[in-house]
Amino acid sequence: MANKLKVxxxxxxxxxxxxxxxxxxALGLRKMHQTVExxxxxxxxxxxxxxxxxxxxxxx
Numbered sequence: 001m002a003n004k005l006k007v008x009x010x011x012x013x014x015x016x017x018x019x020x021x022x023x024x025x026a027l028g029l030r031k032m033h034q035t036v037e038x039x040x041x042x043x044x045x046x047x048x049x050x051x052x053x054x055x056x057x058x059x060x
Contacts, residue, residue, distance in 0.1 A: 007055050
């Protein structure tokens, strides 16, 4: 298992419930197709699971 996850915003959070928009923002994603590297831990994986329909995840 890798130590980092690459998370990319592939769909806009506009029109989604506010909780999903806040989760995307908390992951550090501000713009479409922006990629961030995050630590691979349970908290981040849980956040990614909630917005899985908006992001693409790769192990880095």
